[in-house]
Amino acid sequence: xxxxxxxxxxxxxxxxxxxxxxxxxxxxxxxxxxxxxxxxxxxxxxxxxxxxxxxxxxxxxxxxxxxxxxxxxxxxxxxxxxxxxxxxxxxxxxxxxxxxxxxxxxxxxxxxxxxxxxxxxxxxxxxxxxxxxxxxxxxxxxxxxxxxxxxxxxxxxxxxxxxxxxxxxxxxxxxxxxxxxxxxxxxxxxxxxxxxxxxxxxxxxxxxxxxxxxxxxxxxxxxxxxxxxxxxxxxxxxxxx
Amino acid sequence: xxxxxxxxxxxxxxxxxxxxxxxxxxxxxxxxxxxxxxxxxxxxxxxxxxxxxxxxxxxxxxxxxxxxxxxxxxxxxxxxxxxxxxxxxxxxxxxxxxxxxxxxxxxxxxxxxxxxxxxxxxxxxxxxxxxxxxxxxxxxxxxxxxxxxxxxxxxxxxxxxxxxxxxxxxxxxxxxxxxxx
Numbered sequence: 513x514x515x516x517x518x519x520x521x522x523x524x525x526x527x528x529x530x531x532x533x534x535x536x537x538x539x540x541x542x543x544x545x546x547x548x549x550x551x552x553x554x555x556x557x558x559x560x561x562x563x564x565x566x567x568x569x570x571x572x573x574x575x576x577x578x579x580x581x582x583x584x585x586x587x588x589x590x591x592x593x594x595x596x597x598x599x600x601x602x603x604x605x606x607x608x609x610x611x612x613x614x615x616x617x618x619x620x621x622x623x624x625x626x627x628x629x630x631x632x633x634x635x636x637x638x639x640x641x642x643x644x645x646x647x648x649x650x651x652x653x654x655x656x657x658x659x660x661x662x663x664x665x666x667x668x669x670x671x672x673x674x675x676x677x678x679x680x681x682x683x684x685x686x687x688x689x690x691x692x693x694x695x696x697x698x699x700x701x702x703x704x705x706x707x708x709x710x711x712x713x714x715x716x717x718x719x720x721x722x723x724x725x726x727x728x729x730x731x732x733x734x735x736x737x738x739x740x741x742x743x744x745x746x747x748x749x750x751x752x753x
Numbered sequence: 754x755x756x757x758x759x760x761x762x763x764x765x766x767x768x769x770x771x772x773x774x775x776x777x778x779x780x781x782x783x784x785x786x787x788x789x790x791x792x793x794x795x796x797x798x799x800x801x802x803x804x805x806x807x808x809x810x811x812x813x814x815x816x817x818x819x820x821x822x823x824x825x826x827x828x829x830x831x832x833x834x835x836x837x838x839x840x841x842x843x844x845x846x847x848x849x850x851x852x853x854x855x856x857x858x859x860x861x862x863x864x865x866x867x868x869x870x871x872x873x874x875x876x877x878x879x880x881x882x883x884x885x886x887x888x889x890x891x892x893x894x895x896x897x898x899x900x901x902x903x904x905x906x907x908x909x910x911x912x913x914x915x916x917x918x919x920x921x922x923x924x925x926x927x928x929x930x931x932x933x934x
Contacts (some may be wrong), residue, residue, distance in 0.1 A: 604844075610845075610847060610850065611934045613850070617934040623933055626933070627928065632902055633892065633897075633900040634890075638844065638889070638893070643853075735932070
C-alpha cells in the first residue's frame, strides 16, 4: 500500500490522489474554498477567480491547479478574502443583481458567497447594464441581468446534455450569454427543463418557471446556513474519511 | 449607558417604500429601550422637516431625483455617522429596475396608459423635484459610513446595529441577520 500524498492548506494536512486539483482535494476533505464557476461535475473553468489561493508564494486558482506533495497552500487569509470580496462586489455591480425581486434569492450561490465574505455593500459604481430577458421557452426563463458568465450552463449543455444550447458571445465587458438558435431565442432550441443546463446555474439567470417561490424566502438553502457549511449540490460531504 | 447623553438620530426615506422604517418600528417593545438612548431629529416619526446636527443619520432608499440629493447632502453635512439602510440605499434596489427604461416611457406608462386612467397627463408642476434618468445608491452621491442590507433589514438587525453604535462598538451582524432580500 503506497503512502497517502498530502499537502498543507492553511496549516491543515489534506490528502490527495494524483491528478486531483487543490479544490477537489479540499472538497473531499470537507474544506470549503469559495468559488462560483467551479462545479465538481464539470471541467474546471478558472474564470471567476474566487477560489484564488496562495500556492507556495504564487496566487493561482484552486480549481485549476493540481495538488502536489508537500505543497504549502493558503486560502483563508485576510488579504485573499479581501480580494475575493472585491471580486464578488464587481460581479454584483456588473450585472443587475436585485436580490429582493429575484426568485433565486436564498438559493443563489453568488449571494451566498457574498454572505460568506460578509459583503455589506457592492461598494463599486453600479453599471446597470441593459440586458435582455428571454421568456420565450415554456418551462425555462433566461434572465441575463443575473448572469455572471461562469459558463456552467455552456459546459452542462455541451458536455452532459449534448445539445450546445448556450454560448458566450462578445468580448470583455460586452461578453454575454447567447442562445444557439437562428432566432437567438430559447424557445427555438431543444433545451428541456430536465436538462442539466436548466438547473446548474449558480445564480437566478436560468431558472425553472413556476417554481420560484415553492420554498418561501427565509427557509432557503443559505438563509440560515453559510455556504461553507451547506455547500452546493454534489459537494455536500467528504468523499474520503 | 442610560446616563450618557442621548444620541441624536435623523432618518429619511428617499427612493424607498418606507419598509425599512416599518422594520425599525418592528423592534416593538424594544422601542422603549431605544428611546432611552436616542432622540429623533428629522424623521418621518417626528415630522421635523430639516436635519440638524446629529450623531447618526439613517437613510432609506436610493437617489432618484434632485430633492433626494439635497436631503442626502444635508444628512451627510449634519450627521457624524451616515448609515445606508436597506437594499435601495445600498444598490438602488427595486426602483433601479427602471434604469434601463427611458424616463419618458416610464411616465407615459404610469400617468398615461395606467389602468383606470383616462386622458392621463404627466404632472409638470414646478414644485415637483426633477427626476433623474437613473436611480443610484446613496454611496454614489455621498460618503457612507455603514451599510445595513436587507429588504428590509430584519428588525433584530436594526436593533443590534443601533445598540452596537450607541455602545460605541463596531456594529457586527450575525450570519442570520445578513440578508439582501
